[in-house]
Amino acid sequence: MAQLKNDELLxxxxxxxxxLRKKKGILQADMLNDxxxxxxxxxxxxxxxSLSTLAAxxxxxxxxxxxxxxxxxxxx
Numbered sequence: 001m002a003q004l005k006n007d008e009l010l011x012x013x014x015x016x017x018x019x020l021r022k023k024k025g026i027l028q029a030d031m032l033n034d035x036x037x038x039x040x041x042x043x044x045x046x047x048x049x050s051l052s053t054l055a056a057x058x059x060x061x062x063x064x065x066x067x068x069x070x071x072x073x074x075x076x
Contacts, residue, residue, distance in 0.1 A: 003048060010045040012075040013054075016068065018043040020061045035060050 017039065021031065031039045035056060041047035042057075049057075058068045 005048050007045065009072070010048060012072045013049065014043045014045045015075055016071045017057060017061075020063060020068075020071075024061065026061075031057075031060065 021028070021039070021043075028039050028043075031037060037053060037057060039057070042049055042053075054068070055065055058065045061068075063071075
């Protein structure tokens with residue numbers, strides 16, 4: 001089965017991750033060291049993240065996954 005890629009959605013997800021990270025004062029390098037997830041590609045909408053990765057990021061950013069997706073839905 002081919003993997004689907006929705007560029008508009010990836011841009012929104014990346015922006016929400018970046019906004020949440022910056023609000024908490026977390027550097028990309030800190031996220032990489034703490035989670036093992038290289039966030040730059042996700043923030044730049046170059047990576048199609050798995051649900052497991054999104055769940056780990058939401059937990060690290062101290063936000064419920066459902067609230068994360070609500071922020072993505074509101075993103076313009």
